[in-house]
Amino acid sequence: MAQNTANEPILRIRDLSVEFTLRQGTLRAVDHVHLDVLPGELLAIVGESGSGKSTLGYGLVNLVSSPGQIAGGQVIYKNQNVFDLSPEALRQFRWKEVAMVFQAAQNAMNPVMRIEDQMVDTVQDHENRPRAEILKRATELLKLVRLQPEQVLKAYPHELSGGMRQRVIMALSLLLNPRVLLLDEPTTALDVVTQAYLLDILLDIRAKFGITMVFMTHDISIVAKVADRVAVMYAGQIVETGDVNEIFYRPHHPYTQGLIQAAPSLVGDLSDKRPVPGSPPDLFHLPTGCRFHTRCSYATDICRSTQPTTTALDGHTVACHHWEQVLGSNTEGSR
Amino acid sequence: MNQPLISLRDVSMTFRKGSPWRRSEVRAVDHVTLDMDEGSILALVGESGCGKTTIGKAIAGLYRPTQGQVLYRGKDIWKLSKAEFRTYRREVQLVHQDSFAALNPSLTIYQSLSAPLLQYGLVPAGKTARTVVGEYLEMVELTPPDQFLDKYPHQLSGGQRQRVVLARALTVRPKLIVADEPVSMVDVSLRLALLNLMARMNKEMGVSFAYITHDLATARYLAGQGQISVMYLGEMVETGPVGQVLATPRHPYLQALLSAVPVPDPIVARSRKMLALRSLEMPDPGAPPAGCRFHPRCPYAEAVCSSKVPTLEAMEGGDRVACHLKERIPAWPV
């Protein structure tokens, strides 16, 4: 479960900013993000729609495309800045080191190609390996994601259900034995039961291959189930990171606390549920000071005038002027 | 007992699909019966394709069932006089998930909300339509109203737009709002506030809600004291008081669904066991399995399940379950 924090990070995101240049002006979707991904962990990045999770994911693998661009910072993998890699090195990096399952990836499959041919093509784009060997590996992986290989390999994407396609994509992303898997809302379009199975499968894969996973989602309940560590994103910034139990039982940031208190649940008392007031800000018209101050019940003058810096605590980081007060407000004995 | 506000009597709805030379039929809703009392909340829950939206549209009079009856205050809505139908249409409003599609993008909020008021002559003497619209905006907590009256839909957040849609539904003084996934497109931090608003409309104004959702946690939150009906492939599999149905689910499908819902608490989430199904795949609604539609996926299925259709039968405590083995299904969670 929780990883030894003394481990060297496998990915280091340093001061990463990503901007989109649009007609209305320039919008900074990812703002000075500083984040380590530890080997073998499942790191969840949680935030609302538009908070910048996907953009951060694209940034991590240098796949931001126009009108977006990397506006600063580094992503360090094996002592190299990903942004300095040659096009060929980058191509290898993308599938063999860090593979991605992007939001709505199921719609990105080639509709006129059988699954087996997509599998073979994907591998042969990167490595010269015989077809039979690739299909053998594909068969193993499809079994792992609980699909019937004989049936699925011969199928075209449209012959599979959404849940099946999503599992095919997952198998596809593992073909080249990546060390890190980026998953952007991999279950959002799926039914509840299918989603639960997919999360189970993910945890299996991780246990089996010890693969590092970065999981982006808006759903705090999914985070509770799968994450070792959590990074909370708000309006392009990481506002808090910590071990999953710390985040849920001892949140240090008002937004994290708000998200948890506002999550309807099937279990427990609902009388202490509280909505988060207001709405997420428009990135073109950001509030001054702390971006959350317009919705924050802890806000004071300093919050309205000055952006909080990030405080690093033991295994925990938080960007809030009043984090000590927030921490103290977590109900005593709530685990 | 009082007369129910809305009743479905053995309602089925079949859609024709495909091209003229390759017709197929999908029975989206199969023999559904339900009652809603005035002032009540009913959560209609199920996964995509289970027929919940079709039921919502049948309740709102947008679909005419191919079989069975929809009764409004005891009268078949398809046999009402013109004037009665007009009243029914005003009193039963539909709100769906896409607030953007629901509002005309070229009209201001004031224009969108004043139209139904004027259409039904609901502006009291001595007040202007603008004042009345402003009052409705205050009811849905869009304050001060002056900040919103002259805005266009695209200038609002998703949560604010859904409030406008609810306010518009309120302008015609409805008795029942059919809310189909009203929060699913809204940012997570804003969902609870919208659910609270609907709960307030129910409590303070007596508006009934048919809350249609795939999300059991929000159903529990909104309809806590009300009723829940769980659908699978067009059929109702379990129905009863929310608290009881969710605490002691009897139907294996509902048990599986409940066991699959993630909960926002890591310790609880990791201790919950999933009820394993025999198959992950939802059957094609166009060719549903014979007998109990759930039998190919059900871990408890026996011979009778594949041959005979189970009907909803009352259990002790007031919930009704459609399962041949309902007395023998082990409790979940175990």
Ligand SMILES: Nc1ncnc2c1ncn2[C@@H]1O[C@H](COP(=O)(O)OP(=O)(O)OP(=O)(O)O)[C@@H](O)[C@H]1O
């Ligand atoms: N291709 C693009 N062109 C213009 N703006 C973009 C583009 N992609 C993202 N943005 C903007 O960047 C911001 C962050 O978006 P992003 O998609 O990264 O958020 P997200 O957290 O992944 O949201 P969601 O939960 O909806 O997937 C948003 O304001 C969005 O409108």
Ligand code: SF4
């Ligand atoms: S810095 Fe101030 S406004 Fe921002 S989250 Fe902390 S207390 Fe709230």
Ligand SMILES: [Mg+2]
């Ligand atoms: Mg995204």
